[in-house]
Amino acid sequence: MPPPNRIGTTNCSDFVDLEDKHKFNKVAEDLELYTWxxxxxxxxxxxxxxRYCIDYKLGHSGFSVVWMAYNMHSKRDIALKIMVLGDSGERECYMQDEIKNSVSDTSCLLVYQDTFLITGSCGHLNSANVMMILLSIQQKPGELVMPIALRKELVMQRGQLPAIYCASERVHGVDLSFISDMWSYMCLFVELYGDSCDLEWYNQHQKPSPHLGLEDKILRLRPDINTTELRLILDILRWGFLYLPEHRLTAVQLLDSVLFKDLMAIYRL
Structure with a gap:
């Protein structure tokens, strides 16, 4: 039951017996996250x-709780997603901001209609009213401050991509770079576009077939595309999968490319 000083006046909830509590715990969010x-x-x-009057809960995830609410201004029922506190909750808003700023026609996309901030129990805390305590410089006279040297077992190993997404130069021990990331991006691009990523060049025992070129492979994966789309995808892949990294396209070049823009326009993106 809501406390009497809450704004809401309607409550359609019910109590749950202790013997039935476990049935709801399996499908409910972790109550400890409210405490934290x-x-x-x-x-x-x-x-x-x-504006938004809460009616009932639709569901939850690790980063949000979704409620059915009534918009008292537009007189409509809407889905209201309340994100968790911190970067994890704000990440979806950032992504949807990018979509709304980049895509001219969002009629076929599910994006937010409105956003607003709500203040929690600790919403009054900010950098202006938090007092920091500085230790006296005389606390430990004679102590020398030196750069910390971490033991090797405390240093986390750098993450590594699966081998099938690694750029060709990575096979020869070249360090990671933005341009090698573009090779990995192109692998994902092909996998999303054709539902498969043909990586035969990694097989040192297989000889390339002179009768099966890139165009034939694309048509085998996507027999439904027309000549214009085939030309666009071939030019993009040939540019992105250049063996020498210095000749390969960059992220800026891809986004500014007329080829890429025309391909995205076909799918209204």
């Missing part, structure tokens, strides 16, 4: 942003 301040405590009947 990750989830925002929301009650049925609450009114958020002076």
């Amino acid at each position: 301040g990750s989830y925002y405590p929301t009650y049925i009947g609450d009114i958020l942003a002076n």
Whole structure:
């Protein structure tokens, strides 16, 4: 039940017996996350942003809780997603901002209609009213401060891509770079575009077939595309999969490329 000082006036919830509690715990969010301040405590009947009246809960994930709410201004029911506190919750908003700023027609995409901030129980804390304590310089006279040297067992190993996505130069021990990331991106691009990533060049015991070129492989993966789309995808792949990294396209060149823009336009992206 919501406390009496809450804004909401309607409550359609019910109590759960202790013997049935375990049935709901399996499908409910972790209540400890409310205690830690990750989830925002929301009650049925609450009114958020002076507009949205909470009706009932639709579901949850690790980074949000989704409620059915009534927009008192537009007189419509809407889905209201309340994100968790911190970067994890804000990441989806950042991604949707990029989509709305980059895509001219979002009619076929599911993006937010409105966003707003809500203040939690610790919303009054900011850098202006947090007092820091500085230790006295005389606390440990004679102590020398030197750069820390981490033991090798404390240094985390750098993450490594699966071998099938590694650029050709990585096979020869060349360090990671932005240009090698572009090779990995092109592998993912092919896998998403054709539902498969043909990586026969990694097989040292297999000879390339002179009768099966890149064009034939694309048509085998995507027999539904027309001549214009085939020309665009071939030019992009030939540019992205150049063996020498200094000749390979960069991320900026790809985004500015007329080829890539024309291909995205076919799919209204």
